Amino acid sequence: MNATDTPVFAVRNLWKVFGPKADRVPGSEHAELPPAELRERTGCTAAVRDVSFDVRKGEVFVVMGLSGSGKSTLVRCLTRLIEPTSGTVAIDGEDVLAMDRTRLRELRRHHAAMVFQHFGLLPHRTVLDNVAYGLEIQGLSKRERRLKAAELVEKVGLAGLEDRRPSQLSGGQQQRVGLARALAVDPSVLLFDEPFSALDPLIRREMQDEVVRLHQEEGRTMVFITHDLSEALRLGTRIALMRDGGIVQLGTPEEIVGSPADDYVREFVRDVPREQVLTVAGAMRPPAAGEADRGPALRPDATVSEAIEAVARSGDPAARVVDHGRLVGVVDHAGLLGVVAGTAAVGTQEVTA
Secondary structure, three states: OOOOOOOOEEEEEEEEEEOOOHHHOOOHHHHOOOHHHHHHHHOOEEEEEEEEEEEOOOOEEEEEOOOOOOHHHHHHHHOOOOOOOEEEEEEOOEEHHHOOHHHHHHHHHHHEEEEEOOOOOOOOOOHHHHHOHHHHHHOOOHHHHHHHHHHHHHHOOOOOOOOOOHHHOOHHHHHHHHHHHHHHOOOOEEEEEOOOOOOOHHHHHHHHHHHHHHHHHHOOEEEEEEOOHHHHHHHOOEEEEEEOOEEEEEEOHHHHHHOOOOHHHHHHOOOOOHHHHOEHHHOOEOOOOOOOOOOOEEOOOOEHHHHHHHHHHHOOOEEEEEEOOEEEEEEEHHHHHHHHHOOOOOOOOOOOO
């Protein structure tokens, strides 16, 4: 992100505290207290504590954590579905906490659409009319909103089901309706609050594929809440890992898996197949004499797993890492094995143009 780019969301020192005299809790003297000690001293619970981050335009920003970590409270604070106790939240440079009711309603209807775990579909309306609901609230004519809704129904793979009621749909189909309804208002950012956690594993995978596809096609900014590490690693451009209301590490999937910030994160990612997440950009070394023309060629963003397969198939001792036709490094057996075993220092090397 360029220095001049305004983040879609800019969050600074955000707190959400529940309990008596909650407004007295936020502050540096309470930021490091364990939850039990904070409750003992103040009688309050900090669901979100001193959180700061930016969401960049066009990225999938994943907030991940176990139950009770504060992730769902955090995403609701972004549009004041839950009122923050203190701190600042800005969307496209505008102060969300300073918005009056009218401006806040406009934010939720036009700029930041939310997709929940529980679909919230209107049972008496058809698929098409459920998708068109937000457009109806915006005041579009019946013809305009139904045309727009029909486009979105097709985009999310529900063509032919326009006239069905929610009760006639599977869980995955209902979630697609919820996604289409959120997309219909053409928001600048989509907020997902554990939308797929109630779905069967195969359907959940299909919905993840749908999110990936939509992001690739549209480049829309997304904030995605999940407790599932594999989902976070698959979808996230960057991941904020939460614990006890705070962020313990914020980074790319490769940074989270390859360079855990502490023992908690290290234990969290312990069972992740490193070779499927880490890329050759973090495992490569400078090429030696004679290596410029030998071995298969890989992109810097190719996974270590892809590199292992390429080297094994070729029979060569190493693979070349090529960026826009230029040799930027080499990965060999020792480097690849070190990444898989977790013995090699991993850090994404910068590939300069």
